[in-house]
Amino acid sequence: MILKKEESNSNGTSVAQGGKFKMIGKTMMGLEEVLADEIRQLGGTDIEILNRAVAFQGDMLTLYRTNYCCRTALAILKPFAEFEAHNEQELYDQVYNIRWEKILDVDCTFMIDSATSGDVFTHSYYAALKTKDAIVDRFRKMFGQRPSIDTESADYKFNLHIADTHVTLLMNSSGDSLHKRGYRQAVGMAPINEVLAAGMIKLSGWKCDSHFFDPMCGSGTILIEAAMLANNIPAQYYRGGRFGFKRWKDFNLGDWKSVLDSENRKIGEGDFDFEIWGNDIDYGVLEQAEKNLQFAKLHKDVMLFHGSFENQKPPEGRCMIITNPPYGERIKIEDLNAMYEKLGDTFKRLYGEERVVWLISSDFEALKHIGLKPSRKIPLLNGSLDCRFMKFELYEGSRKNSSGGRRDEVPNQ
DSSP: OOOOOOOOOOOSOOGGGGOOEEEEEEOOTTOHHHHHHHHHHTTOEEEEEETTEEEEEEOHHHHHHHHHHOSSOSEEEEEEEEEEOSSHHHHHHHHHTSOGGGTOOTTOEEEEEEEEESSSOOOHHHHHHHHHHHHHHHHHHHHSOOOEEOTTTOSEEEEEEEETTEEEEEEESSOSOTTOOSOOSOOOSSOOOHHHHHHHHHHHTOOSOSEEEETTOTTSHHHHHHHHHHTTOOTTTTSOSOOGGGGSTTOOHHHHHHHHHHHHTTTTOSOOOSOEEEEESOHHHHHHHHHHHHHTTOTTTEEEEESOGGGOOOOSSSEEEEEOOOOSSSSOOTTHHHHHHHHHHHHHHHOTTTOEEEEEESOHHHHGGGOSOOSEEEEEEETTEEEEEEEEEOOSSOOTTTSSSSOOOOOOO
8 A cells, every 4th residue: 555645734715715617628539428427526516528528617626636636537628718700810809809918927838739620710720820829919019028839848738629610718727638647657669548548447347346457568557557546546646746727827825735635645545455467478568567666656566477468367356357458550469360369268268257358459350359259349549549448258167158169240340
């Protein structure tokens, strides 16, 4: 278990007294419901499922808490302006009329991330450029100088969203994407995104009530996300406090410290009396996993094994098995179909005793060679790759549908 972080005193008046406002939590395709559940548990209300996003209501404490704790959020956005614009000039004028001096200072840096749809604004980059021009022109007229653009580490990150003629401007309260947890000190050739790894664990239904095993663990992302969940470690515990909202004019240090204190106090609570194991055939990548685990101080919570997946049994007893095998995209396998067939044979031979296996892959042809019928198939994206997250329920002994007697098709692509 992880020791509790020392508590610190918090000062300042809560900005939460200012009332609730709308926020948008961005996530990956297929993780919307999972994120909605997380936000609900953290105090968000009026939750609405969107495409790769979740809209909700909350106060500044909710904004701080969702940034710090949500495992499946990529960013928490705060809308602050909405209007109609039927052409470029209207967009410029509407943006110019916003009181930007109340939001940022002239010596700050900012950037604009834009997305457009419809027939009016067909080039997102040009819409962002007109928005930038309106902001800097207002500052130049009012103060004789202007804030600068910084596309790498801007003080303020704004999102511009245009659907036909409806324009929404949002502040990115997270800054860098929330998948950048901070614990990765070394990575393999094809590391899985941290948000996707956490989402897969949540989708599997694992409640930290059994052992956990990743037979092809790579640099350990799935293992670390499982260990963080088992130890109640907030998603951004290792991030180093880097959040966009800390640069906002209404940032309240006392409220932020109160969130840190209340959430960090939960670390190590509960009784997780099970094992978390990882295995990989590549010794070099296992060393990377060990380095990441040591940085996160989770090396005593996770046991690593070196060897081929078909020779490593999971822990005895109830066990959740989740893995991200090679797809043949970045890690080349000489015969991927044969490797997946070996996976299925290993599941049947070593993974009985009513265990559950989940795996993600974008190679639909190779998935056919596992030889087991999945009980669930969830579409997910791993980067730009269209994937299926598939559940296989295993049983001791043989059954007609799971003993390898027939090989079932995966879903339509």
